[in-house]
Amino acid sequence: xxxxxxxxxxxxxxxxxxxxxxxxxxxxxxxxxxxxxxxxxxxxxxxxxxxxxxxxxxxxxxxxxxxxxxxxxxxxxxxxxxxxxxxxxxxxxxxxxxxxxxxxxxxxxxxxxxxxxxxxxxxxxxxxxxxxxxxxxxxxxxxxxxxxxxxxxxxxxxxxxxxxxxxxxxxxxxxxxxxxxxxxxxxxxxxxxxxxxxxxxxxxxxxxxxxxxxxxxxxxxxxxxxxxxxxxxxxxxxxxxxxxxxxxxxxxxxxxxxxxxxxxxxxxxxxxxxxxxxxxxxxxxxxxxxxxxxxxxxxxxxxxxxxxx
Amino acid sequence: xxxxxxxxxxxxxxxxxxxxxxxxxxxxxxxxxxxxxxxxxxxxxxxxxxxxxxxxxxxxxxxxxxxxxxxxxxxxxxxxxxxxxxxxxxxxxxxxxxxxxxxxxxxxxxxxxxxxxxxxxxxxxxxxxxxxxxxxxxxxxxxxxxxxxxxxxxxxxxxxxxxxxxxxxxxxxxxxxxxxxxxxxxxxxxxxxxxxxxxxxxxxxxxxxxxxxxxxxxxxxxxxxxxxxxxxxxxxxxxxxxxxxxxxxxxxxxxxxxxxxxxxxxxxxxxx
Numbered sequence: 001x002x003x004x005x006x007x008x009x010x011x012x013x014x015x016x017x018x019x020x021x022x023x024x025x026x027x028x029x030x031x032x033x034x035x036x037x038x039x040x041x042x043x044x045x046x047x048x049x050x051x052x053x054x055x056x057x058x059x060x061x062x063x064x065x066x067x068x069x070x071x072x073x074x075x076x077x078x079x080x081x082x083x084x085x086x087x088x089x090x091x092x093x094x095x096x097x098x099x100x101x102x103x104x105x106x107x108x109x110x111x112x113x114x115x116x117x118x119x120x121x122x123x124x125x126x127x128x129x130x131x132x133x134x135x136x137x138x139x140x141x142x143x144x145x146x147x148x149x150x151x152x153x154x155x156x157x158x159x160x161x162x163x164x165x166x167x168x169x170x171x172x173x174x175x176x177x178x179x180x181x182x183x184x185x186x187x188x189x190x191x192x193x194x195x196x197x198x199x200x201x202x203x204x205x206x207x208x209x210x211x212x213x214x215x216x217x218x219x220x221x222x223x224x225x226x227x228x229x230x231x232x233x234x235x236x237x238x239x240x241x242x243x244x245x246x247x248x249x250x251x252x253x254x255x256x257x258x259x260x261x262x263x264x265x266x267x268x269x270x271x272x273x274x275x276x277x278x279x280x281x282x283x284x285x286x287x288x289x290x291x292x293x294x295x296x297x298x299x300x301x302x303x304x305x306x307x308x309x
Numbered sequence: 310x311x312x313x314x315x316x317x318x319x320x321x322x323x324x325x326x327x328x329x330x331x332x333x334x335x336x337x338x339x340x341x342x343x344x345x346x347x348x349x350x351x352x353x354x355x356x357x358x359x360x361x362x363x364x365x366x367x368x369x370x371x372x373x374x375x376x377x378x379x380x381x382x383x384x385x386x387x388x389x390x391x392x393x394x395x396x397x398x399x400x401x402x403x404x405x406x407x408x409x410x411x412x413x414x415x416x417x418x419x420x421x422x423x424x425x426x427x428x429x430x431x432x433x434x435x436x437x438x439x440x441x442x443x444x445x446x447x448x449x450x451x452x453x454x455x456x457x458x459x460x461x462x463x464x465x466x467x468x469x470x471x472x473x474x475x476x477x478x479x480x481x482x483x484x485x486x487x488x489x490x491x492x493x494x495x496x497x498x499x500x501x502x503x504x505x506x507x508x509x510x511x512x513x514x515x516x517x518x519x520x521x522x523x524x525x526x527x528x529x530x531x532x533x534x535x536x537x538x539x540x541x542x543x544x545x546x547x548x549x550x551x552x553x554x555x556x557x558x559x560x561x562x563x564x565x566x567x568x569x570x571x572x573x574x575x576x577x578x579x580x581x
Contacts, residue, residue: 031548038314051550060564066543066551071358073543077550080564224358252358275544276353276362278317278406 008292009299012267014244015192019046026271027105032091039278043099052105055113057083067213072223076216096126107133115163135173135198150185157189172196179233180240187241195246197230223272224250238264254287264305311341320403341378345412346436351545354403355393364390367433383432410572421508422448427515438467450475453490457483491522524576534576540567555580
C-alpha cells in the first residue's frame with residue numbers, strides 16, 4: 001500500500017526570520033514587489049526583498065543602463081529609487097495588505113545615511129529584516145567603498161547594527177580577494193546573516209563605434225553566467241561563518257536553487273530570472289517541492305547542506 | 310473574459326513567415342487579450358540561456374474567441390534574438406508577457422490623426438489606424454523606409470483603399486515621396502490652413518532620429534506628438550529600471566521607464 005506523502009516542508013530560517021519557503025526575490029530585480037501582483041500572489045514567496053532604498057530619492061544613472069552579454073546581462077542602474085520616506089508611506093502598507101513577508105534593502109552615500117535609513121525603518125512592524133547593500137558596484141557611494149574590505153565592512157555593519165533592532169543581513173560583494181574574510185567580518189560585527197553574491201563588475205564595448213555600451217562604462221554582471229562563481233563563494237562562506245548564508249547568483253530553475261541549498265545556503269534569492277519569466281520565483285518554489293517529493297524527503301532540512309565531497 | 314492586465318503565457322506558433330524584410334508571426338494563446346494600440350509584448354521562444362532576455366515586440370493584432378486567443382507580431386531581424394525568432398516553426402512554443410506599456414491615447418474626438426511609421430515602426434502605429442478606421446476618424450499614414458522593398462506590403466496597410474491616405478516615402482526615391490518621412494510630414498503640414506493644422510495629432514514610431522525630427526517640426530507648429538520609443542529592455546514590466554529615457558519635469562530631467570510610463574511619451578517632454 002502506498003501511503004500518500006504530505007507535501008514536503010519548505011520552511012526555512014534565516015536566523016530569527018522564519019520563511020514559508022527558501023525562495024526570495026533579489027533586490028533590484030523585483031521593483032517594490034507590487035509590480036508582480038498581476039502575475040501571482042506575492043505572499044507565496046519566502047520573502048520579497050525590495051529595490052535598494054536610500055535616505056532621499058535617487059535619480060539613477062543616465063541611459064544606457066543595461067546590455068545583454070553571453071548568458072547574462074550587465075546593469076548600471078545607479079540605484080534609482082523613491083527614497084525611504086515614500087517607501088514607508090506608500091509601499092509598505094500595500095505590501096502588508098498583499099500578505100508579503102518583506103525585507104528592505106538599504107544603502108547610503110555615507111555611514112550616517114545608512115544609519116539614518118535603518119533608523120527610519122525601525123518602527124515599521126511589517127518589515128522582517130534589513131538587508132544592508134554594501135556591494136553595489138555602480139555607484140561610488142553605493143556601499144562598495146565600505147564593502148570591499150573586511151575593515152570597511154566591519155565598521156559599517158557595526159554602526160548599522162547599533163542603529164537597528166531588526167534582523168540585519170549583509171549583502172556581500174564578490175569583487176573581493178577573499179569572500180571568507182569579508183563574511184567573517186560581517187559576522188563578527190553583528191550581522192544576523194550574509195547574502196551573496198551581488199553582481200560581478202564587468203564591461204562591454206562596441207568595437208565599431210569604439211564606445212562603451214553602458215553610460216557608466218562598467219556594470220554588474222548577473223544571470224546564469226555568474227552561477228558557478230556564486231556557488232563557489234556561497235560554499236566557501238558557509239564553511240567560514242556560523243550565521244546563515246543566503247545564496248544568490250544566476251538561479252533560473254529549481255535545480256539551480258537546490259544546488260545552492262545543497263552547499264549549505266539557508267535560503268536563496270532569485271534575481272535576473274524574474275526579468276525573463278515573471279513567474280520564475282513561484283515556478284522554483286513548486287519545483288523544489290516536487291523534487292523533495294520525488295526524493296522522498298519530508299522537508300528541506302533533510303537536504304540542506306548535504307553535499308558529499 | 311479577455312485579459313488586459315499583464316500575464317505571462319506560453320503560446321504556440323500558428324504561422325511565422327517572411328514578407329520581404331519583415332516577418333509576421335501569429336501565435337495562439339490560452340485566452341483572448343484586449344490591448345491598446347501601441348502596447349507591446351516581451352517574447353522569447355528559443356531554448357537555452359543565450360540570448361538571456363525576451364525581446365519587446367509591438368502587438369500588431371489580437372483576436373480569437375472565448376477561452377482561445379491569438380496574437381500577431383510583425384518584426385524585422387535586427388540581432389540574435391529576432392534571428393532566432395525568425396527560425397521558429399509552426400507549432401513551436403513561445404513565451405509571451407503581455408499586454409505591456411501605456412499605448413497611444415486616442416480619446417480625443419474631432420482630431421485629424423497623422424500616423425508616422427519609420428522602418429518597422431509601422432507595426433506600432435497600424436493598430437492605432439485600425440482603431441481609428443473602425444470609428445471613421447480622419448487619419449493619414451506616413452510610412453518611411455530606405456527603399457521600396459523595405460516598405461510594408463500594401464495589403465497590411467489599414468485603410469490603404471482610401472485614395473491619398475497612405476503617404477509612402479523612401480530615402481532613395483524608389484517609391485512615393487523622395488526623401489525622409491519627416492520632410493513629407495513637414496511639407497504637407499505647411500500646406501495646411503492654420504485652423505486645420507490646429508486639429509492635427511501625430512502618433513509616431515520609428516528610429517530615434519526620425520522621432521526627434523518629427524518632435525521638432527511639430528513643436529514649432531504647436532502640433533502635439535505622441536512618440537512611441539524603443540529601448541533595450543530586460544523585463545518589460547517596470548522592475549529592472551534598465552530602459553529609462555530622460556524626460557523633462559519642470560526644469561529638471563527625470564528618468565522614466567520606456568516599458569512602464571511609456572513606450573508612448575508626449576514628444577515635448579522627451580529629452581532627445
